[in-house]
Amino acid sequence: MLHLRIHPENPQSRLISQAVERIRAGDVIVYPTDAAYAIGCQIGNKSAMERISQIRGLGPKHQYAIICADLSDIATYAKVDNAMYRLLKNNTPAVTTFILPATSEVPRRLMHPKKKTIGLRIPSNPICRMLLKELGEPLLTSTLILPNQTEPLDDPYEIELQIGNRIDVLVDGGLGTLSTTSIVDLSGNNPEIIRRGVGDVSPFE
Numbered sequence: 191m192l193h194l195r196i197h198p199e200n201p202q203s204r205l206i207s208q209a210v211e212r213i214r215a216g217d218v219i220v221y222p223t224d225a226a227y228a229i230g231c232q233i234g235n236k237s238a239m240e241r242i243s244q245i246r247g248l249g250p251k252h253q254y255a256i257i258c259a260d261l262s263d264i265a266t267y268a269k270v271d272n273a274m275y276r277l278l279k280n281n282t283p284a285v286t287t288f289i290l291p292a293t294s295e296v297p298r299r300l301m302h303p304k305k306k307t308i309g310l311r312i313p314s315n316p317i318c319r320m321l322l323k324e325l326g327e328p329l330l331t332s333t334l335i336l337p338n339q340t341e342p343l344d345d346p347y348e349i350e351l352q353i354g355n356r357i358d359v360l361v362d363g364g365l366g367t368l369s370t371t372s373i374v375d376l377s378g379n380n381p382e383i384i385r386r387g388v389g390d391v392s393p394f395e
Contacts, residue, residue: 228331287372
């Protein structure tokens with residue numbers, strides 16, 4: 191496992207490039223977000239996604255999410271009208287995952303099997319944003335909560351101890367926060383708040 195210690199406020203571009211190279215090579219990466227640590231891989235990489243599913247103990251009905259640097263990717267992966275786009279623009283970056291109708295660009299295995307939706311998130315964490323900008327595409331992402339645990343992992347030392355032998359890259363930005371994201375479903379006629387985490391969901395109530 192490659193352990194990259196990256197400055198949380200001023201990420202070193204050389205180390206970010208190393209992480210991005212490994213993502214492009216098909217590796218599974220653990221990285222900091224503006225909530226807890228997350229585990230991710232390239233959107234199109236089925237075997238890396240299956241490894242994430244095994245590490246997290248996820249069932250076939252799990253709703254995956256993608257994490258983007260900004261809204262420029264949104265029309266590629268989600269169907270949004272002008273009003274929805276304005277709403278998202280006014281409320282991102284955020285510690286919130288938005289459930290949106292997926293486009294055909296999203297691999298079927300990432301969509302909700304019945305609703306054909308995708309979770310989409312735009313973070314404010316500097317390491318996370320720089321990773322995504324350098325990669326030039328969103329990452330498949332999942333909060334790093336291990337089977338039989340209720341809290342996400344937020345300590346790089348603990349992450350290495352528990353799953354260091356099962357991941358390829360640990361992007362270490364220091365201690366994270368134990369918080370989970372809020373989840374807002376925007377795929378129906380009215381916004382539905384699925385989970386109240388640290389993201390402000392008041393604009394959608």
